[in-house]
Every structure is written in structure tokens, then in C-alpha cells.
Amino acid sequence: MSQIHIAIIVGSLRQDSFNLKLAKALTKLAPADVTFKQIQIGDLPLYNQDDDTNQADSVTRLKAEILAAHGLIFVSPEYNRSISGVLKNAIDHASRPYGQSAWSGKPAGILGVSVGAIGTAMAQQHLRNILAYLDMPTMGQPEAFIHAKEGLFDQDGNIGEASNQFIQSWMSLYVTWVRKHIA
Template sequence: MSKPKIAVIVGSLSKQSINRKLGEGLAKLMQDQAEFEFIDIGHLPLYNRDFDNMPDFKPFEDIKPQIRGCQGVLFITPEYNRSIPSALKNVLDGLSRPYGKSVWAGIPAAVIGSSPGGAASAMAQQHLRNVLVSLDMPTMAQPEGFVRWSDTLLDADGNIGAASHDFLSKFMSKFLAWVQLNSKK
């Protein structure tokens, strides 16, 4: 497989999102081995089944080619009230519709996330994995990416810091191998 294209979906919509910063650092870390496309989910309306095959569904339909053009998806999620953010669940639901036209089926995925708390985003990641199973996305099981945020996680240039470099390099290398093993393209 040539250099794979990876869709990156960050669950947080905040401009100061530590999870977006983590995603950007991970992309920089592996930029020689993969191409990363960050998917904007902040403009999507709340999914409503009444949208299926209607003009209101267009924002979801516009994202589908971006996902179809990728060989894998990296989900980076914060934890909101012990689960995934509503924006992340919204894009998962919207792009799985209308019934039988899910964009997700068969695309290899990985889940990672950060939080200042000790458990990082462990509960959210578990909930997200359950959703990904129902969407038929082969999701990398190990290593798990519960990343505790600190000011040294990234350096001043947005590169992964020394303390986390080895672990996050291993995580991303395993993910890219997972994509190659499970890619439909």
C-alpha cells in the first residue's frame, strides 16, 4: 500500500481543544508515513431521521466522499460526562444514514483521547468502541490510547514531547499497520 490517507475526527469543537492539538501532533509525528485529513464536523446540523434523502441531509452527504477517500479513520475524543461528545455521535449517526448507505462499514479505525484527569478519556473511548462495532468498523484493540494531558505532551512547535514520544509513535505505527491489514482499498 502506498502512503495511506487517514481521516481524523476530533470530538471536541473547541478552538482550544487539547484533543485537536493531540491530533495535530500525531499527524506531524507520522507525516512521512501517512496523509492526514481533519474532517470538520462543527457545521453539521443535529441528525434527524426526517433528513434522510432530503435537502437537509446535504451537509452529511458532503462529508461522505472525504471518508470514502480514506483508508482509515483516527477518532480523537475527549470525555464529556463519561461518554463521547454529542458532535462526535452526531457525525457517526449522520454518516451511517440513510439505512444501508453507511460510509463507515469496513473502514479500519483507532481511538485515542486526552484529558487532564488520571483516566484520560477511558470511559468515552469505551463508549465509542461500542458504537464503532455497530457501524462495522474494525477498530484497533491495542495499544489503547488513554493520554493524560500535560503541558509537556507537546512542545512549543506542536510536536509530541519527549515523555510521550515513544508510546505515541508506537500507537500510530500500530494503527497504520492495522489500516494496511484491514484496508478495503
């Protein structure tokens, strides 16, 4: 396989989101044979099982983009010690109708950045539980609970010097994880 396609889902809709910045910076750390597509989730209707037989265009687009990817990276904030509602909504849409989940078998990686000292530890644990149910092999180590502090990003939006080695290592290990699961 010459190219690896990774979908990135950012669990925040905020225009100046730390997690959106992290997702964009992360893509610059991958090998040349890895491409990325950020999947938009802000246009999805609220999940309603009554709509399973006639899914909205935004839902069918979401599922097609997931199915086209070799792996997925979730970059998620922590809201009230869990994942955001918009991320949960996207997960629910792409897993339905029952038996037609787009997630199954896709190797996943999880990161998150927060101003809180524990980063996004609780949100990531909740997300791991959900992804396990969805049959997504999820990279366990290294965990990436990133604290948003001065210098995390440089003036050009890249990962700053103090965090670059760790995040570069995370990306390298994730790409190896995906290669292992798509071989």
C-alpha cells in the same frame, strides 16, 4: 498501494482543544506515505431521520470524505463519561440512511486526551461499542488514555519527550492495522 489516506475526526469544537492539538501532532509521527485530512463536524445540522432523503451538503461532504479515506482516527474528549454530542451527531449522520453507512469496513483507531487521571477511558469504551455496531474494525491495543499534563506538547505543538515514544508506537501500530485491512 502507494499512499494511505487517513481521515481524522476530533470530537471537540473548542479552538484550543487538547484533542485538536493531539490530532495535529499525531500527523507528524506517520510514515511519509500516509496523508491525513481532518474532517470537520461542527457544521453538521442536528441529526433528524426526516432529512435522510435530502441530506444537507455538509452531511454529503462528511460521507464523501469518510468514503475517500482508507482508515479513520477518532481523537475524542470525554464529556460526562461518554463521547461528545458533536461526535455522536457526526456518527449518526454518516451511518444513515439505514443501509448506506459510510463507516462500514473502515479500520479505526481511537485516542483521547483529558485533564482527568483516567484520560478518556469511558468515552473510548462507548465509542468502541458504537464502532463495533457500524462494522468498523477498531484497533484494540495499545489503548491510549492520555493525561493532559505539563510537557505533553512541546512549545512547537509536537508531542513532548515524555510521551513521544508511546504515541509514536501507537501511530506505527495503527498504520500497520490500516495496511492489514486494506490489503
